[in-house]
Amino acid sequence: xxxxxxxxxxxxxxxxxxxxxxxxxxxxNNVVYFRYFENVRLEHIRRLDWFQYEAxxxxxxxxGSTSARFRxxxxxxxxxxxxxxxxxxxxxxxxxxxxxxxRKLDGxxxxxxxxxxxxxxxxxKKASIPDELLRRIEALEATVGRKPASRGR
Amino acid sequence: xxxxxxxxxxxxxxxxxxxxxxxxxxxxNNVVYFRYFENVRLEHIRRLDWFQYEAxxxxxxxxGSTSARFRxxxxxxxxxxxxxxxxxxxxxxxxxxxxxxxRKLDGxxxxxxxxxxxxxxxxxKKASIPDELLRRIEALEATVGRKPASRGR
Amino acid sequence: xxxxxxxxxxxxxxxxxxxxxxxxxxxxNNVVYFRYFENVRLEHIRRLDWFQYEAxxxxxxxxGSTSARFRxxxxxxxxxxxxxxxxxxxxxxxxxxxxxxxRKLDGxxxxxxxxxxxxxxxxxKKASIPDELLRRIEALEATVGRKPASRGR
Amino acid sequence: xxxxxxxxxxxxxxxxxxxxxxxxxxxxNNVVYFRYFENVRLEHIRRLDWFQYEAxxxxxxxxGSTSARFRxxxxxxxxxxxxxxxxxxxxxxxxxxxxxxxRKLDGxxxxxxxxxxxxxxxxxKKASIPDELLRRIEALEATVGRKPASRGR
Numbered sequence: 001x002x003x004x005x006x007x008x009x010x011x012x013x014x015x016x017x018x019x020x021x022x023x024x025x026x027x028x029n030n031v032v033y034f035r036y037f038e039n040v041r042l043e044h045i046r047r048l049d050w051f052q053y054e055a056x057x058x059x060x061x062x063x064g065s066t067s068a069r070f071r072x073x074x075x076x077x078x079x080x081x082x083x084x085x086x087x088x089x090x091x092x093x094x095x096x097x098x099x100x101x102x103r104k105l106d107g108x109x110x111x112x113x114x115x116x117x118x119x120x121x122x123x124x125k126k127a128s129i130p131d132e133l134l135r136r137i138e139a140l141e142a143t144v145g146r147k148p149a150s151r152g153r
Numbered sequence: 154x155x156x157x158x159x160x161x162x163x164x165x166x167x168x169x170x171x172x173x174x175x176x177x178x179x180x181x182n183n184v185v186y187f188r189y190f191e192n193v194r195l196e197h198i199r200r201l202d203w204f205q206y207e208a209x210x211x212x213x214x215x216x217g218s219t220s221a222r223f224r225x226x227x228x229x230x231x232x233x234x235x236x237x238x239x240x241x242x243x244x245x246x247x248x249x250x251x252x253x254x255x256r257k258l259d260g261x262x263x264x265x266x267x268x269x270x271x272x273x274x275x276x277x278k279k280a281s282i283p284d285e286l287l288r289r290i291e292a293l294e295a296t297v298g299r300k301p302a303s304r305g306r
Numbered sequence: 307x308x309x310x311x312x313x314x315x316x317x318x319x320x321x322x323x324x325x326x327x328x329x330x331x332x333x334x335n336n337v338v339y340f341r342y343f344e345n346v347r348l349e350h351i352r353r354l355d356w357f358q359y360e361a362x363x364x365x366x367x368x369x370g371s372t373s374a375r376f377r378x379x380x381x382x383x384x385x386x387x388x389x390x391x392x393x394x395x396x397x398x399x400x401x402x403x404x405x406x407x408x409r410k411l412d413g414x415x416x417x418x419x420x421x422x423x424x425x426x427x428x429x430x431k432k433a434s435i436p437d438e439l440l441r442r443i444e445a446l447e448a449t450v451g452r453k454p455a456s457r458g459r
Numbered sequence: 460x461x462x463x464x465x466x467x468x469x470x471x472x473x474x475x476x477x478x479x480x481x482x483x484x485x486x487x488n489n490v491v492y493f494r495y496f497e498n499v500r501l502e503h504i505r506r507l508d509w510f511q512y513e514a515x516x517x518x519x520x521x522x523g524s525t526s527a528r529f530r531x532x533x534x535x536x537x538x539x540x541x542x543x544x545x546x547x548x549x550x551x552x553x554x555x556x557x558x559x560x561x562r563k564l565d566g567x568x569x570x571x572x573x574x575x576x577x578x579x580x581x582x583x584k585k586a587s588i589p590d591e592l593l594r595r596i597e598a599l600e601a602t603v604g605r606k607p608a609s610r611g612r
Contacts, residue, residue, distance in 0.1 A: 031187045039324045064223060065223060077352070171494070171497075171501070182326060230505070371526065371529060373525065374525060
């Protein structure tokens with residue numbers, strides 16, 4: 001079961017911090033946190049069954065921007081839980097909020113966001129988020145009793 | 154000589170995009186851009202001679218937050234130039250602005266920021282930016298005729 | 307419980323293949339397998355309690371050489387088990403054998419080796435493997451009924 | 460011009476060691492050397508114009524195995540030169556020898572090998588090395604006066 005701090009996140013990935021994630025300062029390198037975000041973002045996509053939807057329609061996800069705020073340093077060994085939830089839904093994009101919780105520190109170590117844009121890989125241009133995907137996103141958030149804010153839809 | 158788009162950046166690092174920087178979508182993976190930012194950030198630190206200053210005083214840099222906006226996709230082979238400049242100076246931190254320019258595309262592919270916080274590694278707590286470092290930061294920006302904005306100093 | 311193919315490996319680490327482990331050919335990049343090996347090698351060191359031993363004595367591990375043979379391609383999503391066992395014990399080094407098993411493919415995807423050398427980080431030179439560590443290595447292998455070959459001890 | 464130690468290597472790539480290549484021991488992590496090998500291997504492929512040949516014929520390279528022996532530790536900052544040359548030519552594969560030379564240490568830090576296998580990506584099976592590629596490989600080695608040994612051709 002997910003950490004209580006992640007109770008309102010519909011998608012949570014758990015993974016071990018590995019020794020090689022650390023840099024010369026003997027804590028996890030800042031770049032690695034974006035790989036952690038990517039791991040949960042891909043799990044979010046998988047839970048939406050978007051990979052199959054992209055194969056069928058050509059409309060896939062592309063990352064438009066991302067950010068992280070580092071609050072505490074992670075060190076090996078530790079196990080983390082990485083959460084993702086949709087906090088804003090636009091016409092051609094949505095914003096994921098991330099939280100990384102350390103088991104060893106029993107608290108949040110990093111928070112961040114990522115903007116996922118719908119992209120038509122066949123026509124090589126941005127696309128609107130199809131209604132079908134929109135329904136799946138809302139259904140996934142509803143599993144933890146949430147309803148993302150809409151902007152410009 | 155740096156690309157004209159980077160004329161107002163005092164620190165510019167040039168490097169080849171390597172094949173392994175790309176992911177399954179056959180463009181450079183989002184995580185890698187933060188490594189590019191780190192490369193120029195470390196060069197900025199080196200140009201300030203902050204490594205030696207940290208060895209002498211215990212006061213070193215720590216990354217507080219960072220962000221990137223992806224405008225165009227990079228692909229191998231290409232050569233990039235990564236710029237860093239200080240756009241805001243606070244009492245215990247400063248903000249670096251980054252720009253990544255692709256030679257092949259002859260334009261900006263990614264822009265971002267990073268907030269560098271002064272940290273006293275001996276006392277394990279945040280520190281003020283020492284006057285000596287402040288002077289070096291301002292001298293480095295002055296090499297391209299810039300003067301960073303101050304906030305809360 | 308470990309996969310039957312890893313029954314004779316005293317140390318086994320399980321982990322998810324993440325999307326970002328793949329490269330442009332849409333299979334796990336060759337470099338990443340060495341990170342997988344490192345992950346189980348560090349777990350082997352942890353099981354020997356060698357980290358504490360290094361802190362006490364200054365004698366730590368250093369990787370002298372490593373190799374991998376790639377038999378099948380891994381793809382995301384999958385879960386792997388990575389095994390490590392000592393196949394040869396020398397006076398100042400030992401050889402780890404690695405096997406990576408894919409759950410999805412139900413078989414071995416990669417095999418490899420790594421030579422771990424004892425290094426005196428205080429005196430900055432190679433060291434003999436202390437008897438205490440030797441006993442721990444043999445005890446760990448004995449948990450799966452094995453006794454590593456000796457060479458030059 | 461390449462370092463004298465690499466005079467007999469037809470393909471040499473030069474690159475800066477970046478800070479993030481180092482791990483907690485404050486030297487370049489073992490995994491990173493395989494990325495260095497990959498960088499020069501891809502340059503070797505590029506010099507053979509094999510990317511275009513793969514697009515035309517479906518026959519591309521796949522890495523069958525690789526190994527490294529670590530002789531000295533690299534640290535940031537440094538610049539390295541990575542060499543590749545073919546030391547053995549088989550019917551469906553060839554063996555690359557690698558050498559990494561440090562400018563700062565003025566010597567070899569790592570040596571290694573990689574076996575590149577011809578693979579028919581259209582038919583999803585191993586392939587013979589086409590005569591055209593064979594000629595290109597031999598012509599490339601001839602630029603430094605070398606002729607690779609043949610085995611089983």
